[in-house]
Amino acid sequence: MTLSAGKKAARQSLIVAELALSPTVRTSALAQRLGVSAETVRRDIEELTRRGLVSRTYGGAAGRQLGLQPDFSGRDTEAVAERDAVARLASGFVKPGHVVMIDSGSTAARFAQALAARDERITVVTNGFAVAEAFMRSGNARVMFCPGEAVARERGVYGSETCGFLRRFFADLVFIGASGLTAEGPTDVEAEACAVKRAMLERSDRRMLLIDSTKFGRRHFEIVCPLKSLSAIVADRPPDAALAEKLATNGVAVHAANREEGTA
Template identity: 40%
Template sequence: MGRSARNKVARQKRILEALQANAAVRVGALAEALGVSGETIRRDLAELGSEGAVSRTYGGAVAKPILQEPNWRIRHGEFREERRKIAQLASDLIAPGDILILEMGSTVMHLAELLSAGGRDLTVITSSLEVALTLGRNDSIAVHLCPGVLDTREGSVIGAETEAFLQQYNATIALVGSTGVTREGLQESHTGIAAVKRVMLSRAKKRVALLDHSKFDQTSLVTACPLGAIDLLVSDRRPEGELAAALEQAGVEVRV
């Protein structure tokens, strides 16, 4: 990612943080706070609006609905160091000859980047176009891309065709992300993604969730699956309180 793109990701993250803190913010106030022109802010808001991250208003914007998430490209720029470490730890679980199922999501993309650079003799089944393209740069990784209905915000496919395609595979490890994790289970803001996640986890011998600490105790639209549907949680911090107790009761190993 070039410097200009990194600056834009950081700026848009700060815009989202300002909206979460103040609900509604004017273009002029954002421009002054971030040290850029009003036109730059308007372009950022237009892009965030097209991705469902904010709602535009006359002269400004308001915070996104609570159950929605920003486009995966914006999320990919958040908690980068933590997510890289999670991806590195997850990569230690993978050996040549493994058959992987990889979901979409920002932390899974960090893992895909690592595997593209150093993975050998792997077979990967994925619903994510970006994961498939990233892994496709490595000639020793065979990539099977799921068919289905394209979700442009997430860069992945969903639907009955996706689920049926996944049912034919037997994987060594499934690695998934999630909108959040609570004592009820893995959370999702999209019912179609939740359905694909359930099938992915059901087709693997080892089931792994890759979640940074910002996802702890975050509830969303639907509980995709109970905690018992995963074997291992890889994170940058150890969960505490009710979540820690629920993970232990469900027999989920936690690696930090």
Template identity: 40%
Template sequence: MSLDVGLETRPKLKKQERREHILLELRLRPHVRISELAERFRVSTETVRRDLEKLSADGLLDRAHGGASALASGHYPGFDERASARVEERERIGRMAASLVQPGETLMVDSGSTTVQFARFLAYDGTPCIVITNSFPVAMALGQSDAASVIMCPGDYLPSESAVIGTDAVEFLERHSVDRCLIGATGISEGGPSETVRGFAAIKRAMLRRSTVSHLLVDCEKFGRKGLAQVGNLSDMTSVISDQEPEEELASWLRRADVEVLVAR
């Protein structure tokens, strides 16, 4: 009886606290049910359903019938592994992307091996700008320039990517508007850019929404690939910057969506 009284008198968790508890639970077991969570948190099933939908939109769990599941595991190369591949191509893409930035612009830059190359060349150019990023390597590269002012997103640290993700990061991005964003992706197909790294799709979607001009930085090996989570449509982007022209089928889709293809020679 004393246990029941304790549960009834314990203060209800706030929204963010509930969501943190849900993610913690999914680290301990692969699936949680809405009904169980509603009973534990002493809230309605609709409240829990909204929590799960938000966490799913942020790329932190997979929605399943009656509840949610931990994200499916599978090997995808981490940041360090990706950064050591196709370095010359990434450098060319980064250099071209940096040349597009005008003095005084505001930017959003996401985490990725190619966006780090962009940050390196932007710092080397000494272009005055304000950059919001969720990537520690991007911030460190831009920190080499006295001209760049860097703002780090808050959020949940993802060690394999040296970046932050999650609800706090997405909500922080949504509170800002910038001139242009520069993002990477796992792949790009007729459906648009897509992402495999946990939590990254939500970050990229927020950056696309809050930017006037958007650039996708991908090497040609990403053409035709599809990642786990959809980032957006082709029409959400202003340009694709790559080391080669895409094959005709993808090039046709890009033309229909009025997306410019810039090839870094």
């Protein structure tokens, strides 16, 4: 089958169809089949990745299943520059004396590292091992770690004890991550993680979603909360017009690093 480079929608539909039959596809094989350059296929994969339909890999793409995601260490190697930009921007919202709740995701861990580097006198409540570890060298941060069932692949603790512990406290700010963000709200794969995020969101009037732009429009198994439950999102760049409109309609502020920090 040969398609011209101008038939982008048809090319991208074929890429998604290929990934429904095979867990991964190679850029070179797709270029040969489609009769276009490897660079054209790479641009298609980049766009499909931003839409949450596939996952970019070295030399090709992999399918995205609603109920599957890489473990913590796998996610920590994706969109590194984007998530570091989010972390730097988000750390500026925390002031001395604040109590902050931070969940266990890989973006939250990078945020914790940026926040710990400021060495502010703050209190951190978290269910994430990597978040707690980030503050171990801080002389000023007080860290309260949740009880619960430890899950190695997520580097966090979860369960009813975790949620019950969180409900004992109030926070100035809550920072959560998510695997995707749609017009209905942030989405994630793990039900236990969603429950912890919801428990945290209940404990503050300032509820921040930390998310990189590769997750815009990406759907996963469970909706964490409706958009109106968020105060703001912190991202590396603004979302597209449709999602931005939904966020504004629901009163969710958008803080974008490439606009507020001048980063790419």
